[in-house]
Amino acid sequence: MKVKVHYRGQLKELEFEKQSVRAVDVLKALGLSSEYAFVVRGDEILDEKEIIKDGEELRVINAISGGLEYL
Amino acid sequence: MKRCYKCGQKAVVFLKHHRIAFCREHYIEWYLRRVEQTIKEFRMFGKEDKLLVAISGGKDSLSLWDALYRLSYSADGLYINLGIGEYSQKSLQACKNFADKRGLKLHVLDLQKEIATIPQIKEVEKRPACSFCGQLKRYYMNRFARMHGYTVIATGHNLDDESATLFSNVLSWNIEYLARQYPVLPESDGLVRKVKPLVKFTEKENALYAFLSGIDYVEEECPFAEGASSIEHKKILSQLEEKSPGTKLRFYMDFIRKFHALLGHKEVRLRPCSLCGEPTVSEVCSVCKLKEKTNLKTLSSLPNS
Structure with missing residues (x-):
């Protein structure tokens, strides 16, 4: 199944071999963890166990930002 | 389905390390209360203070400014235009939109007029961009605040920033830097007081607050931050957090409460x-x-x- 994901200003298409895909799988496919990222459907934040449907368009928010000047 | 611990409605946020779930309304309420508690715990400032919030256009600084505004503090914003192409243009626009929507005062300082843009400086400076960029931001923030009569500078440093900094400073046992790592840096000769009211919030908690409050912030990463060691340190700490929720908060707050005072205060x-x-x-x-x-x-x- 395929899922479209808006992520940091880009639209990515993710393809999954398995048919039962959950929000956490979308994060994993982008190399992210639910510790610092989450999936959004419309204006709803999805639980990591939420099932994703084929062809859905989602948004992923990655909260990690870097470039700290260590003090 | 998880339910909000306050009202029993469907929860939209679950905070593993606090073992608590909230609906949108009660998450915002919890966040604001925690900001206020942090300000009071570290005696950061009062309602009489004139605050200057360092704004980057990202989730942390805009969430901070929004929270201070909702908590009725007197807080203006300062955006330093670093001249990093499209990234800086988008960030400036996000800050302007945010300030206009709330009727807040935003100052803009153009680094090009003061010295040069970050990409121009990078051509002559060997240090990583984040290193001299941070130095320049601190310098101009302090100078601007002092010249315009602000008594406090507030920054959006979060728990991930602070725990990654602590981790790095412990790895190299940088005692001098460890001694300076505290949520409040008091005012001294020519230096305006600096405070970090978001030190108890993870980046995700700030992103959730921004999302649930309808704050349009810039999600893209600064192009110069790519490959920064701080990002790697944050990911390592997140792995620990995943296995043992609460690790980051404990690591940082126990350092502040139990260890920081032992380092002593060296008069500079x-x-x-x-x-x-x-x-x-x-x-x-x-x-x-x-x-x-x-x-x-x-x-x-x-x-x-």
Whole structure:
């Protein structure tokens, strides 16, 4: 199944071999963890166990930002 | 389905390390209360203070400004335009939109007019961009705040920033830096007080607050931050957090509560820079030295030089 994901200003298409895909799988496919990222459907934040449907368009928010000047 | 612990409605946020779930309304309420508690716990400032919030256009600084506004503090924003192409343009626009929507005062300081843009400085400076960029931001924030009568500078540093900094400083046992790592840096000769009211919030908690409050912030990463060691340190700490929720908060807050005082306070003698008058430990401050380097490069690239 395929899922479209808006992520940091880009639209990515993710393809999954398995048919039962959950929000956490979308994060994993982008190399992210639910510790610092989450999936959004419309204006709803999805639980990591939420099932994703084929062809859905989602948004992923990655909260990690870097470039700290260590003090 | 998880339910909000306050009202029993469907929860939209679950905070593993606090073992608590919230609906949108009660998450915002919890966040604001925790900001207020942090301000009071560390005696950061009061309602009479004139705050300058350092704004980048990202989730942390805009969430902070929004929270201070909702908590009725007197807080204006300062955006330093670093001149990093499209990234800086988008960030500035996000800050302007945010301020306009709430009727807040936003100051914009153009780094190009003061010294040069970050990409221009990168051509003459070997250090990582984040290192001199941070130095420049601190210098101009302090100078601007003092010149415009602000009594406190507030920044959006979060728990991930602080725990990654602590991790790095412990790895190298940098005692001097460890001693300076605290949510409040008091005012001293020429230096305005600096505070970090978001030190108890993870980046995700700030992103959730921004999302649930309808704050449009810039999600893209600064192009110069790519590959920064701080990001790697944050990911390592997140792995620990995943296995043992609460690790980051415990690591940082136990350092602040149990260890920081043991490091003692070493009085650093500051004097005015002989060129710009800003407080420094040496004859000429690091920003004036950087200015000189940048000017030399500009002169040497002129056709007749």
